[in-house]
Amino acid sequence: MTRSNKEIAEEVLRRVEAIDRRKAVRKQRIRGALAIIAALALTVGAGFAIAAFVPDSPSPVMTEYNLMFPNAGGYVLMAVIGFSLGAAAMFICLRRQAGDE
Numbered sequence: 001m002t003r004s005n006k007e008i009a010e011e012v013l014r015r016v017e018a019i020d021r022r023k024a025v026r027k028q029r030i031r032g033a034l035a036i037i038a039a040l041a042l043t044v045g046a047g048f049a050i051a052a053f054v055p056d057s058p059s060p061v062m063t064e065y066n067l068m069f070p071n072a073g074g075y076v077l078m079a080v081i082g083f084s085l086g087a088a089a090m091f092i093c094l095r096r097q098a099g100d101e
């Protein structure tokens with residue numbers, strides 16, 4: 001059974017669209033991963049910076065006991081900044097996803 005040129009062209013177009021969709025999904029995943037990595041790097045870096053500037057800081061590593069110290073405001077600030085960075089990264093990824101579609 002032979003196919004017409006029109007059927008062959010439609011099949012080629014379907015395949016090209018499928019390849020383009022896979023490429024778009026791959027780009028989205030890479031962008032999302034990079035946004036998450038950037039947010040984590042900023043949060044960790046800011047945590048070490050806050051620990052360096054807060055006097056009498058027990059350690060730059062967050063433990064459940066650090067919040068009992070009187071100067072725990074820096075750690076609470078880090079939690080707020082970390083949440084904000086995560087929310088911003090998610091918002092940016094969702095906006096780009098909506099723009100790509």
